[in-house]
Amino acid sequence: MLALLAAPLAAETLPDAERYDGTFRLDDGHVVTGGRFVEGGFTMFLYIDTDRPDFGGVFRRIGSSDRFEALPLGPGAETAPALEIEFYRDADGYDRLEWRAEGEPVRRGARILPHRSETVGFASADGTELEGRLLLPPCPGPHPLVVSVHGSGPVNRYGGTYHLFFVRLGMAVLAYDKRGYTADDSAWREPDIDEMAQDAAAAVEFGAARRDIDGDRIGLFGSSQGGWVAPEAAALAPATDFLLLRAGAALTQLDTVMHEIRMELPHDELDRAGANNAMMLYRELYRLAQAGRPKSEADLLTGPYRDFGWYRSVFGDEPISAAWSDRWWSWAGRNLAETPLPELRRSALPILWQLGERDEAVPFVATREALLRAFAESPGRDQTVQVIADAPHSFIVEGEEGKPVLSPQFFGGLKSWLEQRGLTGPSADCTPGARR
Secondary structure (H helix, E strand, O other), X not given: OOOOOOOOOOHXXXXXXXXXXXXXXXXXXXXXXXXXXXXXXXXXXXXXXXXXXXXXXEEEEOOOOOEEEEOOOOOOHXXXXXXXXXXXXXXXXXXXXXXXXXXXXXXXXXEEOOOEEEEEEEEOOOXXXXXXXXXXXXXXXXXXXXXXXXXXXXXXXXXXXXXXXXXXXXXXXXXXXXXXXXXXXXXXXXXXXXHHHHHHHXXXXXXXXXXXXXXXXXXXXXXXXXXXXXXXXXXXXXXXXXXXXXXXXXXXXXXXXXXXXXXXXXXXXXXXXXXXXXHHHHHHHHHHHHOOOOOHHHHHHHHHHOOOHHHHHHHOOOOHHHHOOHHHHHHHHHHOOOOOHHHHHHOOOOEEEEEEOOOOOOOHHHHHHHHHHHHHHOOOXXXXXXXXXXXXOOOEEEOHHHOEEEOHHHXXXXXXXXXXXXXXXXXXXXXOOOOO
16 A cells, blocks of 8 residues: 655645645545546546546536536446545645545545656657646656657646556656647647657657656557557657557557447448448548548549438538548548557567457457567567456446446556566655555
8 A cells, every 4th residue: 555644745836737636545545546637628637546446537626616526427427426526725735635425424535645746848859849747756766757648639738647647656757738739629730640759759858868767767658549659759769668558559540540430330320231331431531531632522432422321321411521621631641541560560668558348449359469460570578468358448347336437457457567567666655666
């Protein structure tokens, strides 16, 4: 278990936006870790006991108060009991909380494992300036470092439990705002995979240059889209020492997008022939984009099919030139051929790649087999694919009594893999190898 520190963290050491971030020990023994979490431009708060992840959830702040209510996410969420957290400010900051679950006694907790947060900036290879935060454990450095690699969409430096989990293991975390980040979806432009890889590589080199970072223990942690980005970034940044991927994609973008489309087809409106026709037409459309053809040619391609029922069920009534944005057409053309497999075949780095067995966004069987073949061909001898049983892309599975929980295989597998390779740092009492 974690050692309880006598002195809590002063809130003044954390930026205002991070005052609810941290690790808290509750009076019943649970230790919850988390804080601000941004995905798709939407701010949430993620708090989980990473040793027992059936305890916790995703929360939203109630107005401008210090109270947070759990969001109904995942299977069985509608029947889950109400859950609320309220934070209290002592003289030293927001260092106490009450955890209120419907039908259960109130749990009270205090902050442990104080960490530091430093605003940092660095330049990517093309001169783009990026800004983020460096989270540092309480013990003296140099620290192992994890550079957080983004998933798709508008996301920034805040990763809640996914970042504080590493700090709890005595590791520093460098997390930055995604290139072009904006919470306004209408203004968002997804960077190219190559641009994101250059940004992640620059983050690695920035971390490696710091005296408080252990230059022999620097890794990249990527989720989802990070499967395309992190291996390329590692190839660009020689200071990279290991790779961690959560639900990472490894096939081409095209194959992965096609899998997502098939999973999202309105199957109740389509027979097998209609579904196959829709998938083949999607592939022909993307071939046009990859060939650099103007989007107007998509209307010529789809014109002969627009009166068929299967076409209207899948593509709607608007012509493709109106339904699909110019930005998506252009981005797809430049990026659909991207795959990390060539980099993985050349990589000798230790790698942990975690895949969900029921992933709706990443084709599980094909991705696992492609990874195993790439690892067999590579010079590396420490490359593992871990399957998270019954897990979708989110890794949220159905727990006891139908309650949605983050699969315990995720954090448990990640922690074991890191500890076995000596990649974690000292525990909270600054004793190497102490129990956490």
